[in-house]
Amino acid sequence: MHTAVVWFRRDFRLHDHTALVHALQWAKEREGKLLFFLHFDPYFAKERTYHHEYFFQTVEHFRQSLCEYGIHMHVLYGDTDQVFTRLIRHTNMRAIFFNQDEVGRGKERDDYVQALLQKHEVEVYTYDDAHMHGAFEVLKADGTPYKVYTPYYRAWRKRPKRFPLSIDIDLLRAHMLHITPLSEDDERAFTMWLASCTKRWEHTSEQDALHVLQQFIDTALPHYHRKRDIPGVAGTSRLSPHLRTGTISIRTVFHAVAQQFGNGYDEAIETYIKELAWRDFYHMIYAHFPFTKTEAFIEKYRHLPWSRDDERFEVWKEGKTGFPLVDAGMRQLKKEGWMHNRLRMVVASFLTKDYLIDWRMGEQYFQHMLIDYDEASNIGGWQWAASVGTDAVPYFRVFNPIEQSKKFDPDGTYIRTYVPELASFPSAHIHEPWKSNIKVDYPAPTVDHSLQRQRAIALFQMNERL
């Protein structure tokens, strides 16, 4: 019998799943069978980050939703070599289909697995799926990567956009291979890992993602260009965790939004599409410049004497800096594993320019805390805020945490939601509580912003002269 394995990785959905659509076609042509598989990698299992807990809970919800169709997703636990050797032995597979990674550890693993399987004469079919355009699709005329967003975007926007692919569920069911779990023990280990999660995440299914998208289109999209920077209102799509786990495809999002052109809010739609392109841009940058995981993109800023002050770093993490907007952002992150984009910029700027702490420490903390953690976007965002990345904010334009607060959270709605000490503080003083004579159990500012701003600029200028 012809059996092919569909390896799920960051694409926990049935609709517009590129590898799955091709696998089904393969099975149909050969009257073959398909088997769904997940590699439960000890590398991910050992770290109990919000990101991993959210990820594996999404996997579990997907497995449960597959059960409704009578489909089982098999789980194998162990190192790559061991797992794929067992997979070949148990299934006698002819082919494997998966949506490949183009960056980071995922890419290294994919290259390794591909070589291993080919040695065993397994046909390997891989696809670009997670991005609208892959890392090597939008390049300059001379074949080199763009380093600045605006020309990249112009080229990105012109390219034809693939439409979502649909799947015939009945046909899929007819082609599934029904066998007992490959390893009851491994599946039990997976369930036990989930049982000890520190937090429960809900609304992680494909259905939930489609619902979030529809709600965004119906309510926030028309005002997106005006409200996307206001953290106190639901002005953005909050699709990032779904895009990260792939419970929705980028093509589904893009086309659902683009279909709204002509409804009277084209500027909002264009603004949103630009944000989707930032995701592809950072992914492209990371694929071409993988050293940016640990090194600044801009060479002359690779050896800035950043501080590694652990005490201040803790204060920042706990949201006790004494700057209400910064603290609200950090507390939202701790509570929800997600933070509004404006706040990600504000807190990253604060850590690097007010505390002068190494951006890599912030990047790593976000890696632990964000349920939408995406290596390329996170590195891009951090290097942008620290002024050391591609197309980054210039070092002399330092965010003022008080002005940001007044501008983007004018009546303090967002601050009040996450800093309960200030919940009943009057709007007039909420941005600078230390200036009022109301007694409150909230820290005084831990730094003098204007002094730190000068120090940050001097730090960069010193390097400019070297």
Ligand SMILES: Cc1cc2nc3c(=O)[nH]c(=O)nc-3n(C[C@H](O)[C@H](O)[C@H](O)COP(=O)(O)OP(=O)(O)OC[C@H]3O[C@@H](n4cnc5c(N)ncnc54)[C@H](O)[C@@H]3O)c2cc1C
């Ligand atoms: C320091 C820092 C760290 C970040 N880390 C991550 C991360 O780990 N994962 C992540 O997905 N995003 C990251 N971002 C980008 C951005 O903050 C989030 O994508 C956004 O807040 C998600 O919310 P949303 O889905 O409501 O966004 P929306 O405004 O609804 O945007 C729609 C989608 O566009 C993409 N997008 C929007 N803005 C950006 C951006 N600046 N860069 C890349 N993609 C973008 C996201 O996929 C997002 O879901 C980071 C930004 C900064 C400044």
